[in-house]
Amino acid sequence: MSHLRAIPGTGDEPPRQPSRSGTATTVRVEAPGKVNLFLSCGAPGADGYHPLTTVFQAVRLIETVTARRQARDAHGAITLTLEEGPAVPTDERNLAVRAARLLAEATGVTEGVDLLLRKRVPVAGGMAGGSADAAAALLACNTLWGTGLEATELIELAARLGADVPFPLVGATALGQGRGDRLSPLMTRGTYQWVFALQNRGLSTPKVFRRFDELAAGRGAAPATEPVPERMTAALRAGDTAALAAALHNDLAPAALSLRPELARVIALAQDAGALRAIISGSGPTVAALVPDAATAQAVAQALDHSGACAGVLRADAPVAGARVVG
Ligand code: C5P
Numbered sequence: 001m002s003h004l005r006a007i008p009g010t011g012d013e014p015p016r017q018p019s020r021s022g023t024a025t026t027v028r029v030e031a032p033g034k035v036n037l038f039l040s041c042g043a044p045g046a047d048g049y050h051p052l053t054t055v056f057q058a059v060r061l062i063e064t065v066t067a068r069r070q071a072r073d074a075h076g077a078i079t080l081t082l083e084e085g086p087a088v089p090t091d092e093r094n095l096a097v098r099a100a101r102l103l104a105e106a107t108g109v110t111e112g113v114d115l116l117l118r119k120r121v122p123v124a125g126g127m128a129g130g131s132a133d134a135a136a137a138l139l140a141c142n143t144l145w146g147t148g149l150e151a152t153e154l155i156e157l158a159a160r161l162g163a164d165v166p167f168p169l170v171g172a173t174a175l176g177q178g179r180g181d182r183l184s185p186l187m188t189r190g191t192y193q194w195v196f197a198l199q200n201r202g203l204s205t206p207k208v209f210r211r212f213d214e215l216a217a218g219r220g221a222a223p224a225t226e227p228v229p230e231r232m233t234a235a236l237r238a239g240d241t242a243a244l245a246a247a248l249h250n251d252l253a254p255a256a257l258s259l260r261p262e263l264a265r266v267i268a269l270a271q272d273a274g275a276l277r278a279i280i281s282g283s284g285p286t287v288a289a290l291v292p293d294a295a296t297a298q299a300v301a302q303a304l305d306h307s308g309a310c311a312g313v314l315r316a317d318a319p320v321a322g323a324r325v326v327g
Pocket of ligand 1: 048049052163179205206
């Protein structure tokens, strides 16, 4: 049974008062960043969104959102404080704040919350860090407020916040369709090692999609989404890193490279240093290098670090679980 309140214009069920059972004063939630192992992009629909077929993998770069109960006289404000990590907006522009607000509106909660955010995923890097923050905030507030929404209901709210927000709730490895928000789990075996090359300046996702459209128009082609190739799902099922590397694909790469030509050198550096493949992560500009083992991860990280071609390097294994309460 749905606890979601009617959102005007969506044709939802009438409002329903949630049962309130939250007793904790603090709830901490961790949610992962992601890399797209496969991303095939079609021509935009009337709503401006592009149909996608994508494979997400959750990586061990973890965002942490702590939700704190407020004093009774706190007037229901939703506040956000940065605990650690790069400076990002802390007002309504922040997706975690919007997530808490949406959950409150959808369930009829009137109390506020103080959110604390620790960021590890690069900002505007094509790794859905902001989406992970929103996913974590949804789960943290659902637990703190005792609003009792089920996983499917949280996923439905997440999709209203952004195409990449449902995935960090689910984690592991999943096929994404529609805007990338219709998820189904994919069976995988083993652990994969990634090295991520960061850039100082992020890339705007809408800008990358617009460049994708311009490049397609220039070719006189109407792009269509391709299914995930069997060789990728087979590689994942077998835990075959080399076969997975060979199947990695990102339709947004030419657009990101056209906006940031210098990323081609980062990809070449990673591959020359021993990465099986290096690709643009999502809409970029982070470059994700899949490596066969820890020693190669070290060599690739060092080569990238010393090259001056990137602003920083992170290492992470994958896949990892989706958002979960940790305290
Ligand atoms: O859904 P989200 O707000 O994260 O998307 C940011 C922007 O990226 C959208 O406004 C749209 O311009 C673009 N986008 C798209 N097609 C998708 C996902 C995102 O065009 N499937």
